[in-house]
Amino acid sequence: MTRRLRILVTAFGPFPGVPLNPSQRTARDLLRLRRPALADVEIVFEILPTRWSVLPHLDTLMDEQAFDGVLLLGVAARRRHVGLEARAMNAARPFPDAQGRHPPGRRLAPRGPDDYRSTAPVLPWASALRRCGIAAAASGDAGRYLCNAAYFHALAAAQACARSKGAVPPVLFIHLPGRSGIPHGASRASLARGFSGLLVALAAEARRRRGRIRSDCPAT
Numbered sequence: 001m002t003r004r005l006r007i008l009v010t011a012f013g014p015f016p017g018v019p020l021n022p023s024q025r026t027a028r029d030l031l032r033l034r035r036p037a038l039a040d041v042e043i044v045f046e047i048l049p050t051r052w053s054v055l056p057h058l059d060t061l062m063d064e065q066a067f068d069g070v071l072l073l074g075v076a077a078r079r080r081h082v083g084l085e086a087r088a089m090n091a092a093r094p095f096p097d098a099q100g101r102h103p104p105g106r107r108l109a110p111r112g113p114d115d116y117r118s119t120a121p122v123l124p125w126a127s128a129l130r131r132c133g134i135a136a137a138a139s140g141d142a143g144r145y146l147c148n149a150a151y152f153h154a155l156a157a158a159q160a161c162a163r164s165k166g167a168v169p170p171v172l173f174i175h176l177p178g179r180s181g182i183p184h185g186a187s188r189a190s191l192a193r194g195f196s197g198l199l200v201a202l203a204a205e206a207r208r209r210r211g212r213i214r215s216d217c218p219a220t
Contacts, residue, residue, distance in 0.1 A: 003038055004041065004042045005040065005041045005042065005067050005068045005069075005203060005206055005207055005210070006041075006042045006043075006044065006066065006068050007042070007043050007044070007048070007066060007067060007068060007069045007070070007071065007202065007206065008043075008044050008046065008061070008062075008065065008067045008069075008070045008071070009027055009030075009044070009045050009071045009072075009073070009199070010027075010045075010046045010047070010048050010058075010070075010071075010072045010073065010075045010150070011023035011024040011026070011027040011029065011044060011046075011047055011048070011069075011074070012024070012044075012047070012048050012049075012050050012073070012074050012075070012146065012147070012150075013047055013048065013049050013050050013098065014050065014098060015050035015097065015098045015146070015180070016096065016098065017077065018075060018077060018179065021050070021074075021075055021177055022176055022180060022181025022182070023073040023074050023075050023181065024047055024065050025181065025188075026073060026098045026176060026181055026191060026192065026195060027045060027073050028045075029188065029189075029191070029195075030192045030195040030196040030199060031043060031045060032155075032192075033192060033193065033196045034156070034200075035196055036201055036202055037200045037203065037204070038199065038200060038202045041203050043199075044065065044067070046061065046162055046215055047099065047171065048145055048146075048150060049100055050097055050098040051097045051099055051101065051146075052092075052097050052101055052102070052103045052146065052149070053097075053099075053101070053198065054069050054146070054150070055108075055149060056075060057149065058150055058153050059153055059157065060216055061187075062153070062154060062157035062158075063157065063160075065170060066161070067211055068169050068203075068206035068209075069169050069170045069171070069202045069203060069205065069206035070154050070158070070169065070170070070171040070172070071152060071170075071172055071174070071198070071199060071202055072147075072150055072151060072172070072173040072174070073173075073174050073176065074146075074147035074150075074173065074174075074175055074176070075125040075175065075177075075179075075181055075218075076143065076147070076175040076176070077178060077179055079175060079177040079178070080135070080177050080178065080183065080184065081135035081136055081137055081177055081183050082118075082126075082129060082134055082135060082136040082174060082175070082176060082177060082183055083137060083138075083139035083141065083174065083175040083177070084118075084122045084125060084126045084129075084136060084137070084138050084172060084173075084174055085117050085118060085138075085139050085140075085141075085142040085147075085148075085151060085172070085174070085175065086117065086122045086139060086140050087115045087116060087117050087118060087123075087140060087142070088115060088116050088142055088145065088148050088151035088152035088154075088155055088173070089114070089115045089141075089150075089152065090107050090108050090109055090112050090113060090114050090115060090116075090147055090152060091106060091107060091108065091148075092105070092106060092107070092108055092144050092145075092148075092149055093106075093142050093144040093145065093215075095144075095145050096196055097146065103149070105153070108152050108153070109152070109156065112152075112156065115152075115166060116151075116152060116155035116156060117155075118155070118171065118173075118174075119155065119158050119168045119169065119170050119171045120170040120171060120172035120202065120205065121170075121205070122138045122172065123138055125172070125198055125201060126138050128194075128197065128198065128201065129194050129195075129198065131188060132193065132194035132197065132202070133175075133185060133190055133191065133194075134183060134185075134190065134191060134194045135183040135184060135185060135186065136183075136184045139175065144170035144174070144220070147173060147175065150173070151173040153173075154171050154173075155171050158171045159213060167209045167210070168209070169206055169209065170202055170206055170209070172202065174195075174198075176210075
């Protein structure tokens with residue numbers, strides 16, 4: 001029997017300057033919406049502490065759960081629109097986390113590549129959000145803080161999955177704007193609907209890629 005599709009959704013906890021992280025609220029809002037297209041999907045929701053020490057936990061989670069798709073949410077207080085991140089950099093700036101600790105080094109993976117590109121269709125999904133009335137755009141810079149770091153680790157795990165299984169799962173990081181996380185012209189409800197639709201699209205893309213693996217397997 002084929003197992004259910006498994007998707008990971010993450011949000012971050014508070015950090016210096018952002019005592020209430022809106023990514024948690026947005027994630028919970030979108031997961032409350034009932035979508036028939038997600039009825040057969042197992043969704044795992046994780047709130048990641050805004051600590052550099054969370055990265056090994058994310059690595060273990062990705063390795064043990066074998067997710068078919070990943071949607072990571074965070075906040076960029078200086079932005080005005082929703083940003084769909086097109087890449088994650090192998091770099092970290094010495095910014096303190098929620099415990100006042102700094103990253104162990106300037107590179108997230110000393111022997112890793114300089115960056116990883118998103119494995120999700122960023123441009124079409126940004127367009128889909130705009131059609132829902134949500135100010136959204138692709139972004140080529142996820143910063144050098146824990147949002148970028150989590151994205152880099154998730155994409156590294158996705159590439160490892162591709163090497164072992166033959167297809168890479170869609171992985172996407174989205175930055176919410178400002179301290180509210182809601183772009184101008186949108187509401188909390190419309191943002192949840194738009195992101196819920198994005199989650200449906202992610203599940204469909206994951207299902208398509210998993211189906212392609214099975215169709216490529218020889219008959220026995």
